[in-house]
Amino acid sequence: MQYLLMIYQNEAEYAKIDTGTSQKMSAEYEAFTQSIIRNGNFKAGDRLRPTTTATTVRVRDGKMLTTDGPFAETREQLGGYYLIEAKDLDAAIEIAARIPSARVGSIEVRPIWVYDK
Template sequence: MQYLLLIYRNEQKLINMNPTDRQKVSEEYGAYTQSIIQSGHFKAGDGLQPTTTATTVRVREGKTLTTDGPFAETREQLGGYYLVEAKDLDTAISLAARIPEAREGSIEVRPVMIYK
């Protein structure tokens, strides 16, 4: 089964991080990504640009409306994702718990609906 691991973090903390700490985080993510590639769980994954680059789209009464930025102000923002293959939810949770940001942010684990 496929699961989407959504990584939520305080993006301001990342923006304000010194270069040495940012490099350490980058290396941790690289090691994590390599480990799930080697284990066969990895399907896809990427980080996202800051919320300041986001555009929210809504269609109301046939008109497309756009708003700069994310839909809601929150303490944590969606910063990236991994799409993984896991035999069950417990395995997906185990993979999510190893994501570096799980120590300070949160990881949402969501089963993917596969349409056939």
């Protein structure tokens, strides 16, 4: 089964970390990503640009409205994701717990809805 692991972290706090800590976390992410590639769990994954680069789109009464930034103010922002293959939710949660940002933010684990064709 496929799961989307959404990585949430406070952008303002992340911006305050020193270069050494940032480089260490990047190395941890690289090691984590390589491990799930080797294990066959990795399907896709990317880091997202900051929410200051986001645009939110809504359609109301047939009119498109755009707003700079995310839809809602939150303490943590979506910073990236992994799409993984795991045998069940427990296995997906175990993988999510290994994501480096789980120590400072949160990882939302959500199963992918597969449409019957």
